[in-house]
Amino acid sequence: MTAPTVSRRRFLKQTAGLAAATAFGPNLLLRGADSASKRLNIAVIGANGKGQVDTGMVCLDHNIVALVDIDSERLEGATKAWAKKFTTAGLPVPQAPKGYADFRKMFDEMAKNIDAVIVSTPDHTHYPAAMWALKHGKPVCVQKPLCNTIWEIRDLHRAAKEAGVLTQMGNQGRTMDGQRLAKEWIDQGAIGTLKEIRLWTDRPLWPQGPLTKTHPACPPNVNWDLWLSTEADEPYFEYAVPENAAAQTKLAAEEGKKRKRSSGPHPWNWRGWWQYGSGALGDMGCHIMDASFSILGQQIPVKIEVESSPVTLLNAPVWTRLKYHFAPTDKHPALIVSWHDGTLDDGTPNKPERDPRLPKEVFDKAHSGMMFIGTEGIVFEPDAYCKNPVIYSEERFADVKKEMESGKIKKTETRSAFPENPQGEWAHCITSGGTPSSNFDYAAPLAEFVSLGNLAIRSGQAIEWDAKAAKVTNVEAANRFVKRAAYRKGWV
Numbered sequence: 001m002t003a004p005t006v007s008r009r010r011f012l013k014q015t016a017g018l019a020a021a022t023a024f025g026p027n028l029l030l031r032g033a034d035s036a037s038k039r040l041n042i043a044v045i046g047a048n049g050k051g052q053v054d055t056g057m058v059c060l061d062h063n064i065v066a067l068v069d070i071d072s073e074r075l076e077g078a079t080k081a082w083a084k085k086f087t088t089a090g091l092p093v094p095q096a097p098k099g100y101a102d103f104r105k106m107f108d109e110m111a112k113n114i115d116a117v118i119v120s121t122p123d124h125t126h127y128p129a130a131m132w133a134l135k136h137g138k139p140v141c142v143q144k145p146l147c148n149t150i151w152e153i154r155d156l157h158r159a160a161k162e163a164g165v166l167t168q169m170g171n172q173g174r175t176m177d178g179q180r181l182a183k184e185w186i187d188q189g190a191i192g193t194l195k196e197i198r199l200w201t202d203r204p205l206w207p208q209g210p211l212t213k214t215h216p217a218c219p220p221n222v223n224w225d226l227w228l229s230t231e232a233d234e235p236y237f238e239y240a241v242p243e244n245a246a247a248q249t250k251l252a253a254e255e256g257k258k259r260k261r262s263s264g265p266h267p268w269n270w271r272g273w274w275q276y277g278s279g280a281l282g283d284m285g286c287h288i289m290d291a292s293f294s295i296l297g298q299q300i301p302v303k304i305e306v307e308s309s310p311v312t313l314l315n316a317p318v319w320t321r322l323k324y325h326f327a328p329t330d331k332h333p334a335l336i337v338s339w340h341d342g343t344l345d346d347g348t349p350n351k352p353e354r355d356p357r358l359p360k361e362v363f364d365k366a367h368s369g370m371m372f373i374g375t376e377g378i379v380f381e382p383d384a385y386c387k388n389p390v391i392y393s394e395e396r397f398a399d400v401k402k403e404m405e406s407g408k409i410k411k412t413e414t415r416s417a418f419p420e421n422p423q424g425e426w427a428h429c430i431t432s433g434g435t436p437s438s439n440f441d442y443a444a445p446l447a448e449f450v451s452l453g454n455l456a457i458r459s460g461q462a463i464e465w466d467a468k469a470a471k472v473t474n475v476e477a478a479n480r481f482v483k484r485a486a487y488r489k490g491w492v
């Protein structure tokens, strides 16, 4: 797999006019051929927010033929941002993508002119939007978490296999070198025997914890019915923060006001509502747990213990502590991956215990992070993606660097040619062959691993998981959270 080169950029500049002229013609999808002569016709569902970033990852190398957003103002903003990518790059702006509010209408009208689909909506719409794409035989790149129920994750994976198309989840850490390096170190004994993994994040930074609903008029630019998609019909709502809410919930609401964010679930705030989002864990888990999932050989945990602040049927809690229990493998003993998120009531970050080999000042600075704790050292990542892992103690790290130089520790993991760009990597694989780093065979079980924590959080007690049967075996009531209660007609 090769990344676009300078000459490819020049080629694109020269052919941009031609590409614009042919923008809406069907493209050939030949695998294993030279990508430089092929541009995909890509549709982006959920065009603003992260969708705008995802569009930017591919729009100079491919044709964006449709942008879909249920918010007319945000659709306009996304279209302007798309055009700016070209002017900033000194390229002529091609024919504008067609704009839609309803992705179903887009597929009805122009499916034959679409080669591939990016889905970057709120979590609850990943499943229907990606299913519509798959039913039309289109490769899909879906933001993380793949879906916000385990049943949907598995069903989407099944449908993608049946469709036989290339898939990707938008967890960019999976395309970065750092995650591969950490696996090589741990696989090849750089920190001795791996005993435990501790993960954490300061999210939620949006209002979460028990909230109440108010029912003001829906803003005219928002198509609320389309925003709900598969979820039960209900009037437009915004949140109110109860008097007795956690300090963190109040702070997040204040911050939202300062940033002039709506108090509705749209945009961004849907994260704290179980129907539409998946809480702090669902938001960050597919990033922060990704390296662990890879290092542990893509296993599914067998048991998850939980402790959290109050959780309701509607809202995720402001802090959580989870212990994911993994069975032993031929590489690692049985071990626990722990997860901490949020802020405690006294305002302190809910972080795990620091391993004494990690300097306190380094640990204190990390709002999110990972500690892979071994008998002879720790691998530490000071952020969510495992982009820049390091080893402590410093003496041990110096030795490991020497072992890498001498070839004692080898490069065994294939690097992505598109680090930090899962959308670009996926599109390149479609035109030129190769396997996207976070294709659904990898991403679906990763998202399931993450989501199991939410089953425990919502159940309020430890759960034991039978992955084969897709069933919680010790708490029957937890199984109601495995699948969405109902789907609105016309969406799936």
Ligand SMILES: NC(=O)c1ccc[n+]([C@@H]2O[C@H](COP(=O)([O-])OP(=O)(O)OC[C@H]3O[C@@H](n4cnc5c(N)ncnc54)[C@H](O)[C@@H]3O)[C@@H](O)[C@H]2O)c1
Pocket: 045, 046, 047, 048, 049, 050, 051, 068, 069, 070, 071, 074, 101, 102, 103, 120, 121, 122, 123, 125, 143, 144, 145, 170, 171, 172, 226, 227, 228, 229, 266, 267, 268, 269, 283
């Ligand atoms: N990989 C990352 O680093 C990263 C970062 C941020 C968000 N995300 C993921 O991206 C997705 C979007 O998050 P966001 O923060 O941009 O949310 P957002 O609410 O800010 O933006 C979502 C956009 O989708 C539109 N939308 C909503 N429902 C739609 C529908 N039915 N059809 C078409 N458009 C619809 C909204 O109007 C909005 O413009 C989520 O899955 C989130 O987890 C990933």
